[in-house]
Amino acid sequence: MSTAKLIFEGKEYEFPVFEGTEGETAIDISTLRAKTGAITYDHGYGNTGSCKSSITFIDGEKGILRYRGYPIEELATNSKFPEVAYLLIYDHLPTKPELLEWRRQLTNHSFIHEGMMNFFDHYPPTAHPMAILSAMVASLYTFYPDSETNEQVELNIRRLLGQAKTIAAFSYKISRGEPILYPKAELSYAANFLRMMFGSPAEEYVVSDVQERALNQLLILHADHEQNCSTSTVRMVGSSQANLYASISAGISGLWGPLHGGANQAVIEMLEKILADGGDYKKYVELAKKKDSGFRLMGFGHRVYKNFDPRAKIIKKACDEVLNEMGISDPLLDLAKNIEDVALNDDYFIEKKLYPNVDFYSGIIYRAMGFPTNMFTVLFSIGRLPGWIAQWLEMRKDPDNRIHRPRQIYTGENKRTFIPVDKR
Numbered sequence: 001m002s003t004a005k006l007i008f009e010g011k012e013y014e015f016p017v018f019e020g021t022e023g024e025t026a027i028d029i030s031t032l033r034a035k036t037g038a039i040t041y042d043h044g045y046g047n048t049g050s051c052k053s054s055i056t057f058i059d060g061e062k063g064i065l066r067y068r069g070y071p072i073e074e075l076a077t078n079s080k081f082p083e084v085a086y087l088l089i090y091d092h093l094p095t096k097p098e099l100l101e102w103r104r105q106l107t108n109h110s111f112i113h114e115g116m117m118n119f120f121d122h123y124p125p126t127a128h129p130m131a132i133l134s135a136m137v138a139s140l141y142t143f144y145p146d147s148e149t150n151e152q153v154e155l156n157i158r159r160l161l162g163q164a165k166t167i168a169a170f171s172y173k174i175s176r177g178e179p180i181l182y183p184k185a186e187l188s189y190a191a192n193f194l195r196m197m198f199g200s201p202a203e204e205y206v207v208s209d210v211q212e213r214a215l216n217q218l219l220i221l222h223a224d225h226e227q228n229c230s231t232s233t234v235r236m237v238g239s240s241q242a243n244l245y246a247s248i249s250a251g252i253s254g255l256w257g258p259l260h261g262g263a264n265q266a267v268i269e270m271l272e273k274i275l276a277d278g279g280d281y282k283k284y285v286e287l288a289k290k291k292d293s294g295f296r297l298m299g300f301g302h303r304v305y306k307n308f309d310p311r312a313k314i315i316k317k318a319c320d321e322v323l324n325e326m327g328i329s330d331p332l333l334d335l336a337k338n339i340e341d342v343a344l345n346d347d348y349f350i351e352k353k354l355y356p357n358v359d360f361y362s363g364i365i366y367r368a369m370g371f372p373t374n375m376f377t378v379l380f381s382i383g384r385l386p387g388w389i390a391q392w393l394e395m396r397k398d399p400d401n402r403i404h405r406p407r408q409i410y411t412g413e414n415k416r417t418f419i420p421v422d423k424r
Contacts (some may be wrong), residue, residue: 051394055068080190133381138249141246165196229260244389248389261384265401268367295345311358
């Protein structure tokens with residue numbers, strides 16, 4: 001094993017260096033504080049590897065994303081969301097009998113405990129569906145206590161994957177004062193969700209093949225993305241040996257922010273702002289080039305990908321198919337297409353590699369399909385569930401796992417003497 005040397009205060013220290021299966025190099029500083037008394041400072045953990053993982057590989061420079069070694073392009077084109085969920089959680093593609101049984105179990109566990117139905121009645125109609133989803137997922141533990149046996153954990157995985165989409169659809173229906181629809185066994189995971197969202201007891205809802213395929217792809221594309229904010233949150237909460245439901249609920253809250261899962265919602269809000277200002281998209285494209293303008297073109301560029309987001313290439317095609325099939329006339333969607341065309345052919349964006357990312361296209365698709373803006377992040381959460389579960393399981397099975405406890409550099413006051421309030 002090779003080593004890295006650090007010279008600190010005149011003394012030399014050696015630390016082991018190891019390499020991942022795709023050539024990623026890491027310096028193991030686990031003993032840094034014990035050896036030197038110092039810690040590293042890495043604001044936002046951008047250069048810190050918090051774990052070893054065999055789930056997802058990303059090469060941001062080359063625009064590569066793989067789940068368990070399989071390229072995202074092949075999975076999104078040839079598989080369904082439950083199959084990818086199985087792959088992420090169990091580290092192999094299911095056989096046909098395994099997949100049939102897996103789908104059957106997800107359907108059987110998609111019905112919410114009747115005792116939970118009372119919860120929905122007490123949320124105000126204006127309650128954000130992410131707040132409801134996070135709270136309801138945490139509440140699942142009260143109905144299905146986790147005994148921490150492998151059998152119980154397996155059962156809770158199926159309950160969580162099966163019921164999340166039902167909770168999301170019910171929260172939407174109840175907020176609109178509409179009757180709820182229960183899942184149908186013969187429908188796919190994506191089709192069931194679309195039917196529960198937009199169907200009515202008065203008339204059978206026919207799920208569009210194009211929309212079902214687009215939603216299926218979006219769920220797959222969002223299924224995992226390495227150690228992002230929400231996934232790291234799931235691992236951090238789980239490192240305390242918190243149960244699966246509590247850990248996933250925390251991940252949902254982490255995903256909620258506009259810089260993470262809420263990015264596609266921010267795209268639509270940006271488009272609404274431009275439309276309200278007369279729709280002069282070229283003006284805003286120019287503003288995005290100026291650092292002091294305070295305007296940012298949402299949905300372009302990515303913190304990880306320094307090239308084209310591989311997920312965006314896939315979902316752009318689905319976006320075109322959905323818009324063409326539905327024949328929608330929406331000024332917001334027309335605006336998005338115009339901005340896309342300008343940015344893809346503008347030297348500034350090309351040189352800086354600020355291409356449309358998956359959030360840009362997903363927001364457009366969701367809006368075209370009729371999802372309200374506040375449901376966008378919920379859809380992201382449902383897609384990300386398998387990745388969160390897989391990460392939680394991997395951490396749980398790691399014999400070297402310990403509770404996450406980052407250090408800090410204290411910048412506050414030095415020691416002060418307390419003065420009683422009557423003498424101040």
